[in-house]
Amino acid sequence: MKALYGLTIATIIAFCTIQCYWLYNRFKDARNGYENNLYDTVLEVMHEDYKIRRATQTPDISILTSSKMKVSSNADQAGFLTMTFEVYVVDRNTYTINDTTDMNNITRIYEQEKPEGITKYSFEVDNPPNERDAYDALERFQVDVRSPFNAAKIDSLLNKRDVEAKAITVEQADSMVWSVSRTDHPSKWHPEITVSYPYDIFEGEVVNVTVAVGMSPVIMKMLDTLLISLVLSVLLITCLIVQIATIRKQRKLEKLRQDFIHIMIHELKRPISTLKMCVSFMRNDKLMQDKESKEAIISDSYHELDNLSSYFSKLRDLTFNDVTEIPLTLSAFNLQDAIEECIEKLTIPSGKSATIDVVSHADIMITADRMHLINMLSNLLENALKYSKNKVRVEISYCESNGESIIISVKDNGFGIPKSECRYVFDKFFRSQTIVDKNILGMGLGLAYVKLLVLAHKGSIEVESEKGLGTVFTIKLPQ
Incomplete structure (x- = not known):
């Protein structure tokens, strides 16, 4: 029995350990999936905000751009690409811009007068990922000039998707940031992810969106698995415990039965021995002629018969x-x-x-x-x-x-x-x-x-x- 108890307890502990380990890994997978969904949602919001700002009309300004490319032929830097962009932001209330042929005039005016209605930006991009990315960065800069980035709009778009941002901050990077990055904060109780999105590559401006990874959505996602696992675990452990309890009960009943038989034999042995002794006295004619002895023997016999009757009455009634x-x-x-x-x-x-x-x-x-x-x-x-x-x-x-x-x-x-x-x-x-x-x-x-x-x-x-x-x-x- 001790070996069986030990084996059962060890089995329950092992089962619970394996079950918890499996559920923990299942929870990690569900949380990773939820984190990926949050990351994709933040990117969708940033792209949607970019499209909205890009479609915004700004009749008060015009933007003129020029670009140059240079590929190094040196042996140490063979194929090294350098792109130079010049961007002029012109106030249309001061200067009339008809088409892009006015670029030379605007350049000349700016170089000679440097008036307030014209702002010049120069960017030198060394070895960009590719030309398309460089021109995409130029477009991002133009969009930001026409419609500057607003963190409150990002928060509003996230709320529409039932995502609450813990923090939305803008920072200036030391160099141009070309790609989106993600940072995980794997806290046990309050996990978070931070998405860094470069909305203005030329000026190194990056928006950091920090989103909390809530436990409730993750648990709801794996609720079916949790319930099935819990029910099966409780059922299995209950069956094992009931089996052990049943075995213990059977052992207890067997011990009670043996003790009862042992005690009953001793209890019944006394009145039977007394009755046997009384019967043997009754066979003695001389003893039976003594009236006092005869009464004593009969009284003892009745008393012991009453004891036997009492025992059997108890046993009879207790069988109901x-x-x-x-x-x-x-x-x-x-x-x-x-x-x-x-x-x-x-x-x-x-x-x-x-x-x-x-x-x-x-x-x-x-x-x-x-x-x-x-x-x-x-x-x-x-x-x-x-x-x-x-x-x-x-x-x-x-x-x-x-x-x-x-x-x-x-x-x-x-x-x-x-x-x-x-x-x-x-x-x-x-x-x-x-x-x-x-x-x-x-x-x-x-x-x-x-x-x-x-x-x-x-x-x-x-x-x-x-x-x-x-x-x-x-x-x-x-x-």
Whole structure:
């Protein structure tokens, strides 16, 4: 069993470890996919903003450009391309621009006068990725001149796509930045990504958009996987635990069965031995002629037969699966008379002295099965005598409760029951470890039998006890 427990626990731990590892990798894949979607969304927003700014009409200015290309033929820099761009931004309110042939005039005016209505920009691009990228950078610059970049517009476009930007900042790079870059911030609880987008390549202006990678969208994306995995894991672990619990229960029942048989043999052996001895005495004619001896032998025989009958009655009633199946013969009778009958039938063990007090002497009529009620009280009184020291004191009290039920209490000064064991005292075959240590024989059926009969009457029974301070049993029977 220990090996089985260990193997089961190791299996559960291994399964949970592998499952968690698999789910963690699945979560990482889902998060990476979500991060890629966020990255693509930011790029779409930047391209959309560029198209909007590019389509913006600016009638107040004109932009004239010229470009030159030079390819180095030196051995050290063979194929090295240098492109030079000159850009003139002209205020149309001051100068009239008809077509691109006015470039020479604007150049001449700027060189001679440098007026306020004309602004010149010169850019030298050394070895760009290709010519197309260089001209694309020129167009980006022109777009930014006509319609300057606005971070608030980017934030608005992101919000339309249900993406919240944590920060949108513009920075000036030391050199021209030609391509978009992405930086991941893999925090466990607050992961983020930053997309760096060059909106003006010639002037090295880059916008950094930082977006939080929310956990909720990632979890929702893998919600089906999580639920299926959780259900299967719980089901498998529950099955393993139930199997172990079932095996433990079967072992416990087997031990209870063996203990019960062992105790029952010892309990039944005593009355049978006594009866056998009485029968052997009856065969002695001289002994049977002594009237006193004859009465003693017959009395002992009746007493032991009563013990056997009591054992078999308990076993019979305890075999009922439902307390409602126990046949009850209800009648109204005097409760005090029934209690006195129980006391009269009580046999005090040798070597002990007992004082039994009936606190209440009220004339109360009770409706119950008289035989079963006497059996209940007799069992409680026998336990009080059996599980006590040499001087036993028992107190019986009873009263009516609001005319709806009758309460009977049996209090003793016995060994008591540890509070941790009180909830088990009515279980079949349960015996307190304190009693077992004192080598007091018993089958653990008495209190289970009492509770069974109380429940058959639709009543209740409670116990209050503390080790070394005695026990109080309280029966409540509805009327």
